[in-house]
Amino acid sequence: MFLLNAKDKTPLYRQLYQQLRHKILNGELSSQTKLLSSRKLSQELRISRNTVDMAYQQLLSEGYILGKPRSGYYVETLHNTIIPTFMESTQLESPSEVPDPIKYNFKYGKLSPHAFPFSQWQRLTNECLRNYQEQLLDYHSFMGELGLRKEILKYLRDYRDIKCTVDQVLITSGTEHCLSLACELLKSVTSTIAIEEPGYAGAHFAFKNHGFCIQPITISHHGLNVKELHTSAAKAVYVTPSHQFPTGRIMSITRRLRLAEWAYEHNAFIIEDDYSSHLRYDVKPISSLQGLAPDKVIYIGSFSKILLPSLRVAYMVLPKELAQIIHKTAESRACAVPFMIQKPLELFLQEGHFESHVRKTLRHLKKKHETLIYELQENFGDTISITGMNAGLHLLLQVKLPVSAEDLIAWAAKAGVYIPIKNRIWIDSEPSPYPSILLGFGGIALEDIPPAIRILREVWLDHI
Amino acid sequence: MFLLNAKDKTPLYRQLYQQLRHKILNGELSSQTKLLSSRKLSQELRISRNTVDMAYQQLLSEGYILGKPRSGYYVETLHNTIIPTFMESTQLESPSEVPDPIKYNFKYGKLSPHAFPFSQWQRLTNECLRNYQEQLLDYHSFMGELGLRKEILKYLRDYRDIKCTVDQVLITSGTEHCLSLACELLKSVTSTIAIEEPGYAGAHFAFKNHGFCIQPITISHHGLNVKELHTSAAKAVYVTPSHQFPTGRIMSITRRLRLAEWAYEHNAFIIEDDYSSHLRYDVKPISSLQGLAPDKVIYIGSFSKILLPSLRVAYMVLPKELAQIIHKTAESRACAVPFMIQKPLELFLQEGHFESHVRKTLRHLKKKHETLIYELQENFGDTISITGMNAGLHLLLQVKLPVSAEDLIAWAAKAGVYIPIKNRIWIDSEPSPYPSILLGFGGIALEDIPPAIRILREVWLDHI
Numbered sequence: 001m002f003l004l005n006a007k008d009k010t011p012l013y014r015q016l017y018q019q020l021r022h023k024i025l026n027g028e029l030s031s032q033t034k035l036l037s038s039r040k041l042s043q044e045l046r047i048s049r050n051t052v053d054m055a056y057q058q059l060l061s062e063g064y065i066l067g068k069p070r071s072g073y074y075v076e077t078l079h080n081t082i083i084p085t086f087m088e089s090t091q092l093e094s095p096s097e098v099p100d101p102i103k104y105n106f107k108y109g110k111l112s113p114h115a116f117p118f119s120q121w122q123r124l125t126n127e128c129l130r131n132y133q134e135q136l137l138d139y140h141s142f143m144g145e146l147g148l149r150k151e152i153l154k155y156l157r158d159y160r161d162i163k164c165t166v167d168q169v170l171i172t173s174g175t176e177h178c179l180s181l182a183c184e185l186l187k188s189v190t191s192t193i194a195i196e197e198p199g200y201a202g203a204h205f206a207f208k209n210h211g212f213c214i215q216p217i218t219i220s221h222h223g224l225n226v227k228e229l230h231t232s233a234a235k236a237v238y239v240t241p242s243h244q245f246p247t248g249r250i251m252s253i254t255r256r257l258r259l260a261e262w263a264y265e266h267n268a269f270i271i272e273d274d275y276s277s278h279l280r281y282d283v284k285p286i287s288s289l290q291g292l293a294p295d296k297v298i299y300i301g302s303f304s305k306i307l308l309p310s311l312r313v314a315y316m317v318l319p320k321e322l323a324q325i326i327h328k329t330a331e332s333r334a335c336a337v338p339f340m341i342q343k344p345l346e347l348f349l350q351e352g353h354f355e356s357h358v359r360k361t362l363r364h365l366k367k368k369h370e371t372l373i374y375e376l377q378e379n380f381g382d383t384i385s386i387t388g389m390n391a392g393l394h395l396l397l398q399v400k401l402p403v404s405a406e407d408l409i410a411w412a413a414k415a416g417v418y419i420p421i422k423n424r425i426w427i428d429s430e431p432s433p434y435p436s437i438l439l440g441f442g443g444i445a446l447e448d449i450p451p452a453i454r455i456l457r458e459v460w461l462d463h464i
Numbered sequence: 465m466f467l468l469n470a471k472d473k474t475p476l477y478r479q480l481y482q483q484l485r486h487k488i489l490n491g492e493l494s495s496q497t498k499l500l501s502s503r504k505l506s507q508e509l510r511i512s513r514n515t516v517d518m519a520y521q522q523l524l525s526e527g528y529i530l531g532k533p534r535s536g537y538y539v540e541t542l543h544n545t546i547i548p549t550f551m552e553s554t555q556l557e558s559p560s561e562v563p564d565p566i567k568y569n570f571k572y573g574k575l576s577p578h579a580f581p582f583s584q585w586q587r588l589t590n591e592c593l594r595n596y597q598e599q600l601l602d603y604h605s606f607m608g609e610l611g612l613r614k615e616i617l618k619y620l621r622d623y624r625d626i627k628c629t630v631d632q633v634l635i636t637s638g639t640e641h642c643l644s645l646a647c648e649l650l651k652s653v654t655s656t657i658a659i660e661e662p663g664y665a666g667a668h669f670a671f672k673n674h675g676f677c678i679q680p681i682t683i684s685h686h687g688l689n690v691k692e693l694h695t696s697a698a699k700a701v702y703v704t705p706s707h708q709f710p711t712g713r714i715m716s717i718t719r720r721l722r723l724a725e726w727a728y729e730h731n732a733f734i735i736e737d738d739y740s741s742h743l744r745y746d747v748k749p750i751s752s753l754q755g756l757a758p759d760k761v762i763y764i765g766s767f768s769k770i771l772l773p774s775l776r777v778a779y780m781v782l783p784k785e786l787a788q789i790i791h792k793t794a795e796s797r798a799c800a801v802p803f804m805i806q807k808p809l810e811l812f813l814q815e816g817h818f819e820s821h822v823r824k825t826l827r828h829l830k831k832k833h834e835t836l837i838y839e840l841q842e843n844f845g846d847t848i849s850i851t852g853m854n855a856g857l858h859l860l861l862q863v864k865l866p867v868s869a870e871d872l873i874a875w876a877a878k879a880g881v882y883i884p885i886k887n888r889i890w891i892d893s894e895p896s897p898y899p900s901i902l903l904g905f906g907g908i909a910l911e912d913i914p915p916a917i918r919i920l921r922e923v924w925l926d927h928i
Contacts, residue, residue, distance in 0.1 A: 010622065014748070018625075021751070054748070061747045063686065063716025080721050089671050095824065118600075122593045125804075129586045136582075137907065138577040139773045163484075173776075173800040180644070185671060205796040209648060222527065252527025257544050283525045284478070284518070287485070293590035309603045310803035312637075332669040335635040340589075341802050429826040443601065 001043060008166030012047055020055060022316060024064050024075055031077040033159060035065060079412035104452035108394050109309050110443030114359055116308050121355060126343035132343055142172025143326075144315075145342045151349035152301075152315050160277060161291035162299065166211060168323040170316045173336040175275065176206060178300045178316045182271055183210035185298070185322045188270060190235030198425040200245045203238045203273065219244060223251030226258040235268040237436040242286040243276050246396050246425055246438060250286055250386025261291035269319070271298045276392040278306040278358050281366045295319045303345070305393055305442070313337055365393070368441050368449060375453040383461075393442040398434045401464055405435035411459045417452055466509060477518035484519060488528050488539055490784055491605050495541040499529060516845025539915070567880035568916035572858050573773050574907030579825060580772050584817060588808035596807055606797040607790075608779075609806045615813035616779050618720060618764075623757035624741060625764065626802040632787040634780045636798040639739065640670060642764045642780050646735050647674035649762070649786045653733060654699030660688060662889040664709045667737065685706060687715030690722040706750040707740050710791055710860050710889055714750055726759035733783070735762045738854040742770040742822050745801025745830045759783045767809070769857055770822060777809060829857070832905050832913065839917040847925075858908040862898045869874055869899035875923045881916055 004015050023029040036044070045052070056073055059065045065073045129136070143149065149169040156162035172178045183206065186193070193207045197216035207214055215232045218225050224239055229391040239259070240411055241251035251259075263270050272289045280286065290299040302314035318326060335342075372395065376384055380399075388396040399408060409419045422438045444452065468479050483540040487493040500508070502516040511518075520537055523529045531535045593600070607613065620626035636642050647670065650657065657671045661680035671678055679696045682689050688703055703723070705715035715723075727734050736753045744750065754763040766778035771888065782790060800808075812818055836859060840848055844863075852860040863872060873883045888903045 042868070058747045062750055063718055063720075076716075077611065078716060078718055079725075083727050109603050113597055113601065116597075118593050118597060120639075122590055125589055125593075126586055129582050129589075133577055133580075133582060136772060136774050137577065137580065138571070139573050139768075147753055174798055176797055177800060185674070202796055205793070208495075211651070250525055250527075254527055254540060254542055256527075257542055261543075283522045286526055286841070290721070308600060309798075310600050312798075312800055312802045329673070332666055332777075333640055334638055334773075336641060336776055336800060338776045338802065338805050339821055341805070436606070 004045060004047065013051045013058070015057045016045075016047075016052065017055040020059060021062075021064055024059075024078065025080055029075050029079070031075055033075045034071075035073040035075070037072055072232070074455045089449040100413045101416060102418040103248045104448050105443050106420065106439045106441065106452070107418060107420045107443055108420050108438055108440030109304070110440060111309065112443055112445055114444070117164060117353065117357060120348070121344060122159050123342060124347045127347065128340050128343040132339070135343075136339050140335045140342075141338055142335050143169075144335055144337060145339070145346060147341050148346040148349070149315075151346055152287055155349065155354070156288075156299075156301070158318065159285055160274070160301075161287040162317055163291050163294040165318050165352050167327070168318050168320060170318060170323075170326065170335050171335065171342065172314045172316060173312045174314050175273065175300060175302055176202065177336060178302075178314050179203060179206035179271075180210065181316065181326070182298050182300075182309060183207065183212065185318075185325060186236045186269060187211075189267075191231075192232065192234040192236075193238040193271075194232055194234035196227055196239060196244060198246060199238070200240065200273070200275075202424055203271075207238070219247065219249065221249065223255040224259060225248060226255060226262055228424075229262050230266075236271065237263075237268070238271040238273065239271045239289070240275065241289050242274055243280070243388075245273075245275070245390040245392075246388055246394065246422075248391055248396065256289050256292055259289070260296060263293060263296035264327070268296070269298055269322075270296055271300065275300070275302055276305045277301060279365060279393065280455060281362070281363065282390040290317055295321065298322065301438065306361060307354075311341060311345075320448050364446075365442070368444070369395075371449045372439070372453070375450050378451070378454050379457040394438050394440045397437040399437055399438060399460070400434050401433060401460065403463070405437055407463070408435055408437055408460060411463055412456055415455050415459045417459075419456050468509060468511065469741040477515045477522075480511075480516065480519040481522050484523060485528055488523075488542065491544070493539050495539055497539040498535075499535055499537040499539070503558070513640075514724040516581075519694055539813040564877045565880060566654075566882040567917070568912050569907050570884065570903045570905065570916070571882060572884050572902055572904030573768070574904060575773065576907055576909055578828070579906070581817065581821060584812070585711060585808060588811045589804060591811065592804050592807040596803070597806075601801050604799045604803055604806075606794040606799050608799055608801060609803070609810060612810040612813070613779075613808050615810055619813065620752075620765070620781065622762075623749055624738070624765075625751040626781055627755050627758040628781050631791070632782050632784060634782060634790065635700055635799065635801050635806065636778045636780060637776045638768065639737065639764060640666065642766075642778050643667060643670035643735075644674065644702045645760050645780065645790070646764075647671065647676065648783075649789060650700045650733060651675075652699075653731075655836060656696065656700075657697055657735075658693055658698035658701040660708060662704060662710060663702070663888055664704065664737070666740075667735075671702070683711065683713065685713065686721040687713060688723060690719060690726055693723075693726050699730055700735065701732070702735040702737065702751070704737045704739065705753050706738055707744070707852075707855040709737075709739065709856075710852060710886075712855055712860065715753070720753050720756055721746055723753070724760060727757060727760035730808065732760070733762055733786075734760055735764065737764045739764070739766055740769045743826065743829060743857065744855045745826070745833050746854040754781060759785065762786065770825060771818075771914050775805060775809075777805060828910075829906070830911050832908070833859075835913045836903070836905050836917070837912060839914050843917050858902050858904045861903060863894060863901055863924070864898050865924065867899060867927070869901055871900060871927070872899055872924060875927055876920055879919050879923045880921075881919050 002016060002019050004012055006012060038049050038056060039168035042049040042052045060067060064076055066076050067073055143180060148171060149166050153166050153169050192213040192215050194215040194217045195203055197218050204214060216233045217228045229237060259270060277285055288299060290297040303311055383400050385398045386395050388394060409421060412419050420438060466480060466483050468474060468476055475522050502513050502520060506513040506516045524531060528540055530540050531537055612635060613630050617633050656677040656679050658679040658681045659667055661682050668678060679698045681692045687705060693701060710784050723734060752763060754761040763781040767775055840850060847864050849862045850859055874887060876883050884902060
């Protein structure tokens with residue numbers, strides 16, 4: 001009647017409990033059946049009485065059986081119409097492709113090993129685990145650690161001309177989290193959000209996911225065509241003015257002023273995603289749009305590109321009006337970023353390591369950026385046109401060959417060169433007749449760039 | 465005309481850039497004004513020509529000035545109607561109360577120092593930073609690390625009778641994140657979500673914040689009154705069946721079956737929040753509702769109560785149908801939990817430390833739980849009735865005195881005993897005529913319980 005195995009990992013009491021439970025649920029032990037006393041059952045099964053008692057106790061507290069004083073335990077009257085599935089369920093299908101081995105990796109967003117100060121971070125984490133135990137054992141403010149927010153604010157004031165106070169700074173677990181909070185704040189303002197065309201697919205996804213209508217706005221050489229905004233229903237717009245994704249353009253001050261003007265005129269908001277603000281190779285970082293219109297801009301920044309993508313720390317600067325709304329909800333919420341990430345990051349900034357890290361990283365990336373452009377021009381000449389130069393972690397190529405981007409990516413993959421499949425960046429159809437390719441250069445080593453590009457030339461031009 | 469200070473932290477080129485920018489924006493330098501050549505300006509200001517060039521270059525790339533070949537730089541025609549605010553903005557008001565010094569802390573959710581294996585965690589983090597650098601330098605699957613998901617699944621199968629495959633397990637940054645994803649999945653299913661009355665304010669907040677109507681459902685001794693669900697418009701319900709928050713009751717198997725039945729009948733979903741599943745002091749952990757109705761239950765668990773509140777790791781088990789929806793969105797999203805948290809946690813589970821940690825923690829908390837109940841009964845007798853016993857990190861007291869909960873909390877605070885102000889747990893008004901108090905015992909030391917309760921007796925009974 002019961003199959004108990006003392007060698008099983010599952011304790012005996014639990015085996016008994018599970019089997020009794022199963023029998024009750026499937027009706028084998030019917031309603032009001034009296035159970036054997038724990039003394040009798042333990043003798044019968046040759047297990048300790050205590051084990052049986054534990055199983056009965058568990059069934060009792062979960063309501064499977066009923067205790068009657070001076071009589072014993074009886075099976076509860078259950079109306080089980082659902083018949084639970086006790087089978088092991090099968091795996092969801094997932095595409096099981098065997099990927100080609102990657103020799104050279106142009107994945108967007110990946111960084112190379114010396115990009116992150118691992119041993120320094122180890123030291124700071126250990127410091128946090130030793131000296132901040134009381135804080136680690138508690139929940140924390142939804143806004144993020146005050147110390148970290150102050151350090152970020154100091155940096156933003158010095159380098160990005162941000163105008164705000166620390167109450168307007170919020171720590172989040174990444175750009176998606178920032179966008180999701182922006183959606184929360186904007187849903188009472190508008191039902192339509194405008195985005196750049198072409199633009200960042202992650203933003204498009206976030207807004208759609210929150211139920212907003214999307215209004216694509218074209219961009220020209222100087223940035224967003226603000227005129228189109230005026231005739232749209234949108235009362236919010238998402239832009240990447242310092243380094244338009246993916247074209248890499250800088251929005252000119254003329255456009256910025258017009259955009260701010262639009263926001264004031266329509267009582268609208270601008271989401272400024274400054275995702276790669278630190279990484280500018282020709283000039284110094286571009287001043288933020290936020291500094292021009294602090295009451296109208298939701299500013300988003302991140303440590304993913306400059307420090308570590310897997311760190312999951314980003315930040316927002318909110319207009320005062322919106323910050324006050326978030327403050328009101330803060331007590332019902334906990335911060336999403338672990339304290340043992342926030343505190344080391346605060347110390348990293350405070351001790352001045354961040355600024356030197358930015359300088360060092362910039363020098364290194366600039367070299368890779370130059371080498372990549374040089375190699376592309378040497379190997380492909382006019383066959384390729386490059387946009388998105390001088391900033392960030394990627395270049396956008398237009399390959400003037402009568403083939404598809406999918407083919408170019410597949411041929412490269414076969415030869416060991418990984419090129420990311422571009423997320424949909426156009427909402428309407430792509431206007432160019434040529435395939436465009438996004439090359440990330442954050443993860444590839446400097447010395448690997450020339451051989452990787454030579455392979456691309458061979459496999460791409462060979463196939464034509 | 466320009467005030468440059470070589471001793472300032474801001475580089476000279478940036479001071480010049482900022483002042484030129486200011487003059488252009490406020491119209492002092494009007495449209496089409498020709499700038500001095502960099503040679504002349506550098507002589508005039510006695511700074512290097514390179515510094516002036518850098519400032520001009522920056523203004524040029526941001527579109528403030530225009531270069532004309534063989535002529536020089538001219539101010540762009542800007543229509544600045546917004547007049548940016550260059551003042552330092554003032555701080556948002558925030559309530560600046562000086563709190564009473566805390567000697568004994570009954571804050572809910574806080575843990576005591578030996579609750580967490582700090583040095584072990586330090587070792588595992590260091591291992592992660594040394595051995596997983598390539599992974600740290602990349603973005604990760606939105607679902608969370610496969611290794612960690614497998615370990616969690618193994619644990620849930622062994623201890624909570626969860627029925628699922630690893631594809632249905634998702635790692636998140638906390639219960640709020642879980643609830644937010646649940647809302648995302650449920651918005652096409654229903655516009656009304658039912659919740660327990662009284663219940664967890666955080667869930668109430670999350671659902672309201674996502675635009676759902678809230679339908680309170682009363683609870684009786686055996687748990688949710690499922691009958692009320694049948695007459696409501698809700699097609700989703702949020703429950704805490706293993707340890708109802710805040711009453712501490714276990715939902716009986718009869719009610720569970722009825723609830724599952726309701727879900728199948730109405731094609732509805734159940735959100736099972738198993739927030740303190742590990743912490744049961746009378747019997748073993750209660751089997752999950754998910755195991756009874758795997759196709760209908762969105763299961764939520766967390767490491768906050770059993771490991772560390774500031775770790776920010778929780779998990780969900782999704783019904784296959786909903787998991788498939790999330791899988792489709794996964795490529796547009798990044799995981800919210802840092803890799804350097806996920807990997808140590810995976811190793812902690814894999815090496816068996818978690819199970820022994822749970823046992824150790826449980827023993828310790830059980831002692832605190834018993835001591836607290838004993839001291840309350842000794843000191844207050846019938847003046848206090850206790851609910852929510854035998855599980856979790858809190859007790860709910862009804863204090864049979866003709867005073868308000870606010871007064872009780874304030875008197876305790878003056879005497880150095882911190883009692884949390886209860887979040888609103890009732891949607892309709894609280895039916896009891898007596899004040900109710902939530903005492904968290906996770907953070908207080910065992911030996912501090914007797915003196916803390918004696919103080920409460922003194923200050924509370926004294927005031928009457």
